[in-house]
Amino acid sequence: MFTETQIEELNKSFEKATPTEIIQKAFELNNKAVVTTNFRPYEAAILHAVSSLESSIPVIWCDTGYNTPQTYKHAEQVIKDLNLNVSLYVPKQTASHRDVVMGIPTVDDPKHALFTEQVKLEPFKRAMDEHKPNVWFTNLRQGQTAFRNSIGIFSLSKDGVLKVSPFYFWSDKKLDTYLEENNLPNEFKYFDPTKALENRECGLHA
Numbered sequence: 296m297f298t299e300t301q302i303e304e305l306n307k308s309f310e311k312a313t314p315t316e317i318i319q320k321a322f323e324l325n326n327k328a329v330v331t332t333n334f335r336p337y338e339a340a341i342l343h344a345v346s347s348l349e350s351s352i353p354v355i356w357c358d359t360g361y362n363t364p365q366t367y368k369h370a371e372q373v374i375k376d377l378n379l380n381v382s383l384y385v386p387k388q389t390a391s392h393r394d395v396v397m398g399i400p401t402v403d404d405p406k407h408a409l410f411t412e413q414v415k416l417e418p419f420k421r422a423m424d425e426h427k428p429n430v431w432f433t434n435l436r437q438g439q440t441a442f443r444n445s446i447g448i449f450s451l452s453k454d455g456v457l458k459v460s461p462f463y464f465w466s467d468k469k470l471d472t473y474l475e476e477n478n479l480p481n482e483f484k485y486f487d488p489t490k491a492l493e494n495r496e497c498g499l500h501a
Contacts, residue, residue: 297451298366305320306448310464313342314461315461317448317461318344318432318461325457327429328349329353329355329428329430329432330355330431331354332353332355334373336483337434337467338373340462345461346377346379350380353428354417355384356384358383358418359423359488360390363484363485363486365484366482368482369480373479376399376416382422384421385418386414386417387413393413410488414488423442423456431459432459433458434460435458435463436463446458447468
């Protein structure tokens with residue numbers, strides 16, 4: 296378990312570090328780790344960076360069931376190219392079932408909280424309960440949401456897991472270069488049914 300003081304010290308020490316240095320430090324602190332992904336734009340960067348250092352790391356993919364055809368094709372390509380150790384988690388209800396009884400509620404609809412719980416939060420909780428990681432690699436970046444602007448490279452999840460965002464200070468332009476240099480694909484036709492706005496949190500991180 297890490298204290299807030301330790302987290303502050305880590306963030307201060309690694310503010311100028313490379314993603315590889317950050318990932319190496321996280322593995323030194325505790326090697327019981329997972330990396331989560333939804334295969335949204337730029338996810339190939341975190342998957343490549345982490346799996347390059349630990350090829351067998353569990354990759355948790357919580358698929359809402361509402362991804363675009365482009366995202367599914369992109370996911371298959373990245374999984375194959377990087378030989379990822381993917382653990383797939385899906386909602387207990389199918390999207391077809393939910394479309395009939397609920398549809399995709401708008402953010403101000405009282406059913407939106409239940410929808411988010413079903414398609415994202417419950418599968419994620421199930422994944423974390425099964426893997427029980429001490430380190431959680433993610434591709435959160437500064438500038439995405441107000442909450443994400445406040446956390447830094449290292450932070451603690453609600454359950455006390457060390458959350459590590461190696462590309463936290465990177466811009467889209469810098470990530471474009473990383474993808475190009477490492478011959479990694481990207482896909483922008485992505486849909487998250489739990490977010491009406493790009494800068495809105497779904498509850499997974501905040």
